[in-house]
Amino acid sequence: MIKRSLPTSIVGSLPKPAWLAPPEKLWSPWKLEGEQLLEGKQDALRISLQEQQLAGVDIISDGEQTRQHFVTTFIEHLSGVDFENRKVVRIRNRYDASVPVVVGEVARQKAVFVEDARFLRKQTTQPIKWALPGPMTMVDTLYDAHYKSREKLAWEFAKVLNEEARELQDAGVDIIQFDEPAFNVFFDEVNDWGMAALEKAIEGLQCETAVHICYGYGIQANNDWKKTLGAEWRQYEEIFPKIRNSNIDIISLECHNSNVPLDLIELVRGKKVMVGAIDVASNEIETPEEVADTLRKTLAFVDIENLYPSTNCGMAPLSRTVARGKLSALSAGAEIIRKELAV
């Protein structure tokens, strides 16, 4: 499926065109409606595909052009959730947000992204990767007035995610990625039930599966939080043993410009690792050498056939010019290592 060594990919989002939704902000509102919105989203998907191809990215993502937010858009499609009467909760112990409320049994009445995935599949023969929110991160982005148990709610979300994932697989998606930034915060819960819920979400899938665990988008609340984490970010250490023993194929990590001690990656030896070699919290475009340097350092802990160069997180909050520059730097950095090792 993946032809060359060090296959590159982005974690998920790219900035949207300004005619679709104002870029450089989260939860950016759509500028179109009805049929025009549908067409606009498909056009944006085409552009995002072309930008990845021009930059030489190997595994194509949708750039999250058809969703407003990586968690809430999925939840909006479920029944049992009230979006009108919101409540304010603290997200990942970090910042307050007005979120929807779970008021009854959650269920997926219809497919969420399957049509979009079919559309993207038709546009390219390259492998495609599709991101879904992970069950724990979904739980953490809601107020639960029904189950009154984070574990139970996560289990219900895992079931609906599994339904969606199976249909995405059937639509031709090669890798399904679950975004679990909450894994970096609630370690005990990850080990108690978070990982089990994620395994439920990937149950029965034949395609490859990935989990993305980062330190968040480059927004102020996350940047402030990172400052409190000290000189060494050892969060991954708490959860890697559990992930190593799971059925997840690929782990997506934040590495570049972060204080994560890279030797922690040794704890998941044997898994494929999407190494974040692009900082999404900075407008400075990495040089290919800087990207190569991060990849080179991680090679001590990841077998070369398992190294997947990537970004630290999504690029939605960046300008389109900066995001394009970073895509090219990612490819050029991977190419330096391919040449160096003749792989």
Ligand SMILES: [Zn+2]
């Ligand atoms: Zn992320």
